[in-house]
Amino acid sequence: MRRKPNPDQRRRALCDTAIRLLASDGVKGLSHLKVDRKAGVADGTTSFYFRTRSALLQAVAIRVSELDLKDLTAATRTQAPPGLAAHEPSGLATLVMRTATGARLIRTKARHELALQAARDPLLDKALRSHDDRFRTLITDAVLRLQDKPDPALAERQAYVVMMFISGLMQAFTNGDRSISSAEELDAIISGIVAGISPSTALR
Amino acid sequence: MRRKPNPDQRRRALCDTAIRLLASDGVKGLSHLKVDRKAGVADGTTSFYFRTRSALLQAVAIRVSELDLKDLTAATRTQAPPGLAAHEPSGLATLVMRTATGARLIRTKARHELALQAARDPLLDKALRSHDDRFRTLITDAVLRLQDKPDPALAERQAYVVMMFISGLMQAFTNGDRSISSAEELDAIISGIVAGISPSTALR
Numbered sequence: 001m002r003r004k005p006n007p008d009q010r011r012r013a014l015c016d017t018a019i020r021l022l023a024s025d026g027v028k029g030l031s032h033l034k035v036d037r038k039a040g041v042a043d044g045t046t047s048f049y050f051r052t053r054s055a056l057l058q059a060v061a062i063r064v065s066e067l068d069l070k071d072l073t074a075a076t077r078t079q080a081p082p083g084l085a086a087h088e089p090s091g092l093a094t095l096v097m098r099t100a101t102g103a104r105l106i107r108t109k110a111r112h113e114l115a116l117q118a119a120r121d122p123l124l125d126k127a128l129r130s131h132d133d134r135f136r137t138l139i140t141d142a143v144l145r146l147q148d149k150p151d152p153a154l155a156e157r158q159a160y161v162v163m164m165f166i167s168g169l170m171q172a173f174t175n176g177d178r179s180i181s182s183a184e185e186l187d188a189i190i191s192g193i194v195a196g197i198s199p200s201t202a203l204r
Numbered sequence: 205m206r207r208k209p210n211p212d213q214r215r216r217a218l219c220d221t222a223i224r225l226l227a228s229d230g231v232k233g234l235s236h237l238k239v240d241r242k243a244g245v246a247d248g249t250t251s252f253y254f255r256t257r258s259a260l261l262q263a264v265a266i267r268v269s270e271l272d273l274k275d276l277t278a279a280t281r282t283q284a285p286p287g288l289a290a291h292e293p294s295g296l297a298t299l300v301m302r303t304a305t306g307a308r309l310i311r312t313k314a315r316h317e318l319a320l321q322a323a324r325d326p327l328l329d330k331a332l333r334s335h336d337d338r339f340r341t342l343i344t345d346a347v348l349r350l351q352d353k354p355d356p357a358l359a360e361r362q363a364y365v366v367m368m369f370i371s372g373l374m375q376a377f378t379n380g381d382r383s384i385s386s387a388e389e390l391d392a393i394i395s396g397i398v399a400g401i402s403p404s405t406a407l408r
Contacts, residue, residue, distance in 0.1 A: 026324065028232045109323065116320050119313065119378055120230065160383055161369060161393055168372030174323055179364055188405045189365055196400020201392045 011049050014039055015063035018046075018056065023109035027117050032056065054123065061114050061127035064107060069131040071095055071104075076138045089183035092142050093190060096166055097183045100173035109174050139163055146194045158197045162190055215253050218243055219267035222250075222260065227313035231321050236260060258327065265318050265331035268311060273335040275299055275308075280342045293387035296346050297394060300370055301387045304377040313378050343367055350398045362401045366394055 005013065017039040021030050032046040032053070039045070050056035075091035099108045111128070118125035140159040144150055147158075169180065180186050209217065221243040225234050236250040236257070243249070254260035279295035303312045315332070322329035344363040348354055351362075373384070384390050 026320070112320060112323075115375070115379065116230070116316060119316075125379065161397070164372035164376060165365065165369045165397075166372065167375055168368035168370065171319070171371055171375060172368060175319065175329065189401065192400040192402060192405040193365070193369075193397055194400070196396040196398070197393065198396060201396040 007049070010045075011059065012063065014041075014046050014049060015060045018060045019064060019110040020106055022060065022113045023106040027057075027113050030056075054121070057114065057117065057121070057124050058127040060110070061118070061124055062130050064111050064114060065128060065131045067107060068111070069134055072135060072138050076142050089187045090142065090190070092139070093183040093187040096169065097180075097186055099170055100178070105173065108170055112171065112174055136160075136163070143194055146191055151199065154197070154199055157201075158194045161197050162193055165189075165193060211253070214249075215263065216267065218245075218250050218253060219264045222264045223268060223314040224310055226264065226317045227310040231261075231317050234260075258325070261318065261321065261325075261328050262331040264314070265322070265328055266334050268315050268318065269332060269335045271311060272315070273338055276339060276342050280346050293391045294346065294394070296343070297387040297391035300373065301384075301390055303374055304382070309377065312374055316375065316378055340364075340367070347398055350395055355403065358401070358403055361405075362398045365401050366397055369393075369397060 014035055018030060018035050021034055021038060025034075032050070033043060035046040035056075036043050046056065050059055072092075072095060075095035077091070098104045114124065114128050118128050136156075136159060139162060140152075140155050143159045143162060144152065144155045147155060169177075169186075172179075180189070218239055222234060222239050225238055225242060229238075236254070237247060239250040239260075240247050250260065254263055276296075276299060279299035281295070302308045318328065318332050322332050340360075340363060343366060344356075344359050347363045347366060348356065348359045351359060373381075373390075376383075384393070
């Protein structure tokens with residue numbers, strides 16, 4: 001006998017369906033009814049869990065942010081200690097390359113749809129950024145591991161530049177750019193950025 | 205006596221109005237009639253010049269791309285020769301900072317609206333990229349000037365990383381991020397990226 005999903009599971013499943021709709025049809029292609037139909041649940045289910053369009057979009061943004069954070073946490077946790085497995089690409093680079101293909105590209109596209117909408121919707125913007133501090137911390141930690149001499153203040157600046165680069169790259173991915181073809185190549189670029197942003201850069 | 209604008213001038217003016225509409229209301233807020241009303245021309249004018257929604261969006265994308273190219277060409281032409289005016293920020297950095305504010309931010313936002321739409325519309329994507337090769341050449345030239353020993357193949361790779369960084373940064377600008385506060389600061393970061401992406405990075 002299959003258990004009936006509890007409300008939280010149901011909400012998550014509806015958000016996951018909404019993510020696929022956002023990726024394929026954009027913000028304007030999203031509606032409560034379309035989520036119902038695509039999720040194969042009774043008409044009105046999505047409206048029951050998310051009363052307004054705004055509530056639905058915010059819940060989806062939080063879900064995207066949670067899933068991205070989960071991925072990034074796992075990716076940076078599996079990072080090999082310095083010296084060990086030096087020829088393996090970092091978890092960060094492997095994860096970023098994965099956002100260019102398959103199931104992960106769907107979420108990348110949905111995030112971009114939400115980000116654009118968020119420029120005109122402060123509550124949605126807040127939802128989409130609900131884990132930004134954690135992202136920044138995880139990337140800063142990954143950058144710290146690349147430094148010869150640990151310098152946390154500098155690592156924050158380096159992490160900011162790496163994040164902007166990754167953000168631009170992910171946007172290029174959604175438009176089909178595949179100039180970077182492997183996690184090894186991406187890893188070398190990230191290391192290069194970190195090496196290039198020196199204390200004198202930050203202080204100029 | 206004021207001359208009647210010729211068709212090309214009229215088309216450009218309508219596209220410029222559409223750019224402002226895209227920035228304020230998004231792709232879904234754009235219509236031929238709204239462009240007419242905002243431009244203060246007779247209802248039907250925009251439809252006369254751009255028969256379909258697709259034709260209008262493509263024309264606007266080409267206009268955005270033309271204006272961006274014009275700005276970048278001017279910005280990189282005024283670049284001081286190495287050694288001279290070393291404390292002046294580069295034209296590139298000054299231009300990118302300018303995209304974060306005022307009239308220029310409107311075009312940045314419009315470009316992002318179009319870019320998202322372009323992910324589902326190959327003709328629009330082509331229009332928006334109509335000057336991408338020229339952009340890449342101008343940035344590569346700017347990067348070459350930063351190299352100690354000119355290496356065109358390496359400059360292409362460095363230019364790609366710089367472009368991805370600038371793209372991510374401009375996206376952050378549209379969402380209100382102002383972590384980088386001056387052209388000098390941005391210039392130091394661009395120089396750092398170029399210094400960090402070395403031949404060994406590219407070959408790893």
